Amino acid sequence: MRLKAVLLNCTLKKSPAVSNTEALMRKVIEVLESLDVECELIRVVDHNVPFGVESDMGDGDEWPKILEKVLGADILIMGMSIWFGVRSSVAQMVIERLDGTYNTTNDVGQYPLYNKVGGVVVTGNEDGAHDCASNTLFNMSHLGLAIPPNADTYWLGNAGPGPSYIEAGGEDHPYTQKTTQWMAHNVVHLARTLKKHPIPPEGNTVPGWQPEDCKHREQRMPAGHVG
Amino acid sequence: MRLKAVLLNCTLKKSPAVSNTEALMRKVIEVLESLDVECELIRVVDHNVPFGVESDMGDGDEWPKILEKVLGADILIMGMSIWFGVRSSVAQMVIERLDGTYNTTNDVGQYPLYNKVGGVVVTGNEDGAHDCASNTLFNMSHLGLAIPPNADTYWLGNAGPGPSYIEAGGEDHPYTQKTTQWMAHNVVHLARTLKKHPIPPEGNTVPGWQPEDCKHREQRMPAGHVG
Amino acid sequence: MRLKAVLLNCTLKKSPAVSNTEALMRKVIEVLESLDVECELIRVVDHNVPFGVESDMGDGDEWPKILEKVLGADILIMGMSIWFGVRSSVAQMVIERLDGTYNTTNDVGQYPLYNKVGGVVVTGNEDGAHDCASNTLFNMSHLGLAIPPNADTYWLGNAGPGPSYIEAGGEDHPYTQKTTQWMAHNVVHLARTLKKHPIPPEGNTVPGWQPEDCKHREQRMPAGHVG
Amino acid sequence: MRLKAVLLNCTLKKSPAVSNTEALMRKVIEVLESLDVECELIRVVDHNVPFGVESDMGDGDEWPKILEKVLGADILIMGMSIWFGVRSSVAQMVIERLDGTYNTTNDVGQYPLYNKVGGVVVTGNEDGAHDCASNTLFNMSHLGLAIPPNADTYWLGNAGPGPSYIEAGGEDHPYTQKTTQWMAHNVVHLARTLKKHPIPPEGNTVPGWQPEDCKHREQRMPAGHVG
Numbered sequence: 001m002r003l004k005a006v007l008l009n010c011t012l013k014k015s016p017a018v019s020n021t022e023a024l025m026r027k028v029i030e031v032l033e034s035l036d037v038e039c040e041l042i043r044v045v046d047h048n049v050p051f052g053v054e055s056d057m058g059d060g061d062e063w064p065k066i067l068e069k070v071l072g073a074d075i076l077i078m079g080m081s082i083w084f085g086v087r088s089s090v091a092q093m094v095i096e097r098l099d100g101t102y103n104t105t106n107d108v109g110q111y112p113l114y115n116k117v118g119g120v121v122v123t124g125n126e127d128g129a130h131d132c133a134s135n136t137l138f139n140m141s142h143l144g145l146a147i148p149p150n151a152d153t154y155w156l157g158n159a160g161p162g163p164s165y166i167e168a169g170g171e172d173h174p175y176t177q178k179t180t181q182w183m184a185h186n187v188v189h190l191a192r193t194l195k196k197h198p199i200p201p202e203g204n205t206v207p208g209w210q211p212e213d214c215k216h217r218e219q220r221m222p223a224g225h226v227g
Numbered sequence: 228m229r230l231k232a233v234l235l236n237c238t239l240k241k242s243p244a245v246s247n248t249e250a251l252m253r254k255v256i257e258v259l260e261s262l263d264v265e266c267e268l269i270r271v272v273d274h275n276v277p278f279g280v281e282s283d284m285g286d287g288d289e290w291p292k293i294l295e296k297v298l299g300a301d302i303l304i305m306g307m308s309i310w311f312g313v314r315s316s317v318a319q320m321v322i323e324r325l326d327g328t329y330n331t332t333n334d335v336g337q338y339p340l341y342n343k344v345g346g347v348v349v350t351g352n353e354d355g356a357h358d359c360a361s362n363t364l365f366n367m368s369h370l371g372l373a374i375p376p377n378a379d380t381y382w383l384g385n386a387g388p389g390p391s392y393i394e395a396g397g398e399d400h401p402y403t404q405k406t407t408q409w410m411a412h413n414v415v416h417l418a419r420t421l422k423k424h425p426i427p428p429e430g431n432t433v434p435g436w437q438p439e440d441c442k443h444r445e446q447r448m449p450a451g452h453v454g
Numbered sequence: 455m456r457l458k459a460v461l462l463n464c465t466l467k468k469s470p471a472v473s474n475t476e477a478l479m480r481k482v483i484e485v486l487e488s489l490d491v492e493c494e495l496i497r498v499v500d501h502n503v504p505f506g507v508e509s510d511m512g513d514g515d516e517w518p519k520i521l522e523k524v525l526g527a528d529i530l531i532m533g534m535s536i537w538f539g540v541r542s543s544v545a546q547m548v549i550e551r552l553d554g555t556y557n558t559t560n561d562v563g564q565y566p567l568y569n570k571v572g573g574v575v576v577t578g579n580e581d582g583a584h585d586c587a588s589n590t591l592f593n594m595s596h597l598g599l600a601i602p603p604n605a606d607t608y609w610l611g612n613a614g615p616g617p618s619y620i621e622a623g624g625e626d627h628p629y630t631q632k633t634t635q636w637m638a639h640n641v642v643h644l645a646r647t648l649k650k651h652p653i654p655p656e657g658n659t660v661p662g663w664q665p666e667d668c669k670h671r672e673q674r675m676p677a678g679h680v681g
Numbered sequence: 682m683r684l685k686a687v688l689l690n691c692t693l694k695k696s697p698a699v700s701n702t703e704a705l706m707r708k709v710i711e712v713l714e715s716l717d718v719e720c721e722l723i724r725v726v727d728h729n730v731p732f733g734v735e736s737d738m739g740d741g742d743e744w745p746k747i748l749e750k751v752l753g754a755d756i757l758i759m760g761m762s763i764w765f766g767v768r769s770s771v772a773q774m775v776i777e778r779l780d781g782t783y784n785t786t787n788d789v790g791q792y793p794l795y796n797k798v799g800g801v802v803v804t805g806n807e808d809g810a811h812d813c814a815s816n817t818l819f820n821m822s823h824l825g826l827a828i829p830p831n832a833d834t835y836w837l838g839n840a841g842p843g844p845s846y847i848e849a850g851g852e853d854h855p856y857t858q859k860t861t862q863w864m865a866h867n868v869v870h871l872a873r874t875l876k877k878h879p880i881p882p883e884g885n886t887v888p889g890w891q892p893e894d895c896k897h898r899e900q901r902m903p904a905g906h907v908g
Contacts, residue, residue, distance in 0.1 A: 012550065031430070041593040045505060051543060052464040065656045083553065084593045085811025089505060089546035114376055127837060130365070131768025131812050137368065138379075139538045140362030146417065147364070147374035149341055150431060156808060158838050160856025166482065175841025185430025190373065197420050203258070203412025204377060239777065241731040277769060278693040283509060310777045311820040312584025313767075316732055320770035323693065355693060357539025358585050383581060385611050387629025402614025422817045485884070568830055584856035588819030591828070592811070595818065600871065603795055604885060606819075639884025644827065647878050657712070657866025658831060 005075035010091035031184035055100030107204030109146035118145035120227030122154035129154035148186035232302035237318035258411035282327030309351030336432030338371035345372035349381035356381035375413035459529035464545035477630030485638035509554030536578030565598035572599035574610035583608035602640035686756035693770035701792035712865035736781030763805030790886030793823035803835035810835035829867035
């Protein structure tokens, strides 16, 4: 059972500029590939992705082709830089574009990102990784992704301006090395489990949901469906 | 396979004062019990729980008995009120006390909260639920819990002061009703799955971890361990 | 002493699409104009503003002309919509572009946004205004702006999807009306005060600062400079 | 014109345990005292301060005596440690207790903390200072305090566990030294200015405010009141 991962690099810088976040994402990819996961790394700003909250904003919007890859993957990793303590504008834009997925469902009536697994990579010269990761993983969970334990890895320096991941030799930082291992392994563990044992479409489906349904739960949930 | 859930109500108010958060937590319990989950609801401020980051602060600390229940459960739900846009001080205190779990592992070397599932309940008269839920679910994921899709339910009114959940008739609010169903079902779905198919202790264990281990991954991960 | 205010509308939507945030910003402008403030409202996405952290990214970048207006104003108001509980990507992009101002100073060696005053306007269909406003006002304070009491106004509905400011009749919401008054008055009060009594360049200047300077404070701060 | 500052140390640890946050707060005090500010440092957990949102929770509550000092000061500095990326539970508790001030006004009808100035000190072994500072300064601004530019100073190490401020030699960290100077000077500059030129009670008063008043602004605001 081979898994696919899509990794969206949400740096502000277009290729071929050096991306510190990408350098750490490549460490994650090394682990994922060692676990037999097929990885595709996409630098969002290299594509024409306009602001918006629909899945296709028209006018040459290249988000649909990225979204198609996300929908075809088992694992979604978002990488981002920190600016002013907050996730990059590109990361925020990607989350906004994923809002469009709320308008469709998977085959069993759940949000289309159900049964996929999310993880986050953050780099900054200082402070802000918790805020970036918590917002992003939470948004992912709202969109339907499951979040394994220790689903993030990050590098950052101490207080104030300073060198970034590559220049600072972040690849040798033990904590980041450890969490890179943990994150990469755990997204794979959970993705494998959910691929074999998906979350049943019970109590969590979208179409036609009405508050009244709550009173008739037995009609929506066939006996023995769970487990 | 019966599951156990511990629900920590992190309101500021001691019993018997009315707790809006508890009112919504009881809605969650209704769904959990309908799914054959044994539930225990604990109002933290009714117990002597001092500030600290160890699992036992001595001097009559009653956190150890609460922690024991958390460690014996499959599902941990934290309920909290919003104050000034941020989770209640009691919720923050509970997260701080859980820091003590980092000093131990489960039987296979992972953090002791691995293979448990987390969810969050938030109420406020206005604004702040995303911040409370994202921080809390993220902290839970760091502690080892897995987070299912749509792992939170909340109620809040529109901008500014106003009535809280009970007085405002929040129990009839369709969005909160829907997310209560989704959250309760999904923590159960994922807890059942992880109870049968736990996250393997591969690439995510604590004791004796050293950066050097990364170079010898095959020694740490027996072939065929995953899946 | 006439004041100038620049108001940056950080909606995702280009003109002529309706902007709920703009509708509330226009309420702020009404108050500002009644207090004899000259206002200029700029919708950022109507201009060619690329991602980046420099003040001029080249290639037809239109940020420099916006920045020039900001630098010429006494008051900077940022308006933004909430997406997924976080400020819009456009608002984040604007903050990132303001990073470029750190590379210059005003005439007395402070950051160039010193002695200007900041305020924030937020709209969303639900939840997230505190997070948007706190991050934005804090970032502004780092950039050099002063923040008066009650420096934000926002509108949002109750939990979950729902109508936005205009459709929901947010203009009649007492709390938002009140905070619009407070915010608009207070940015003017403080801007007037700082225009007459600027923050002295003492203990807060940029160029050539070295930790060693701390030991020679009297050299940097002429007697009687303060007050 | 001598100023008074109250500094609330919101560490989790009771005296005489070492407080890293206090060590940095003492650096701030050094600067404040050099600027002729009378400083009082209070470690909140050394006092009996229960959870709550009223100014006096009874039963030996010692918050009222702390609040009295805050109300008598020109400058309020809150110091706090980071836990799990979020401000300490004690800092959150202090903000919650300040909620009680909304029930009173100063002599001219503004919130009682108007015309005071706020600043923040944060220490942690890693990540989270922006989140702590932004929430706290924003909450302060809601309560009525004015926030000068660069109103925070913090120290934190790089990603992951590690030594705290004192052990790590944080007192020699240039960025923290610089921001300590900036913060301390700027709270003094602004407090002096507001003491001489307070924010006029115009458009920002509490009692009896009604939306209708907006239509009769001229009645509430005597000509020439501003400036």
